Amino acid sequence: MTVETISVGPETVEVASFSEVRPRWSAELRAAVSGRINKVFDTALAGERVEAGATLITIENSRYVAELAAAELALKEAKLALWKAKNATTLARKEFERNNTTPPNDLALRLPELEIAQSRVTSVKSRVEAARRQLDDSTVTAPFSSFVAERFVSPGQSVNAGETLVKLVDDTTFELTVELGRRDWVLLQQPLPGQTAHVVSQDGETIAQATIRQAGGFLDEKTRQYKVFLEIDDPGPVPVLSGDFVRVILPGVTVPKALNIPASALTQEGYVWYLDENDRLQRVTPQVLYRRQDRIVIEAPEGADTWRIAVTPLVSFLPGQMARAKKAGI
Structure with missing residues (x-):
């Protein structure tokens, strides 16, 4: 049986959750006056990136x-x-x-x-x-730096006050909302506002750092989960795209007694098998703190300071069964 000898030590928890990247500002610009569309500038075409103050559309004035x-x-x-x-x-x-x-x-x-x-x-x-x-x-300009998501009018068209002209989405500041259960919430490093979280793409690449704006002020009335609100105002060299589905890693507390074990050591039933001092198999049902790639951090069970963890436990394992240990990597 392959085992990995792991010592009890402090581990800083990382609480991860998935979230959708959303622009801070999203607006449908509507005509404030009525009249005939005089000109639609290239800046108002769908997909264009415009700076704040750029002219989009003019109405006959x-x-x-x-x-x-x-x-x-x-x-x-x-x-x-x-x-x-x-x-x-x-x-x-x-x-x-x-x-x-x-x-x-x-x-x-x-x-x-x-x-x-x-x-x-x-x-x-x-x-x-x-x-x-x-x-x-009568001159419609972009109220903030943005992308033109959609255009609704053409030159020569007559519009009334209140009709939609273009839709804009912010391209500089993005927001994220993460929902967490009570078990994950207690593992977060409090107070959260002002702390930094890592935003990771689906490929596992860190694409931005997000600042926690507010957290835990109320529970979602449907899911009864805590909400954490984050913002990205400096995306960095890797582009952050509105609508992207990302993984957010929040700062957690440091657990003084924890074990960093292979992910394969946790069975489908939620057990972790180990060898005691008499080379007999024993099992525990640990509290999983968080997962990191192919490793799992769990709270260390009471007892020894060093544990011989079964790397790939078998379904035939029985508590008290004698086993011969083989160190991982040998």
């Missing part, structure tokens, strides 16, 4: 240019009316001062007219801002 011009004219007229009202109030006040008399009421000083003129200026300023915003909205 002559109507909004006219509305802004009318609003600015109304503002000038309102300011003129305000200036006249201020002048009238000043003249009235000086007249009473010259006659050394007290004005009987605010009406005598033209104060109501002044207040109305001030309110009109404030109102028309808001109208100008609204008109300018509508004019700006």
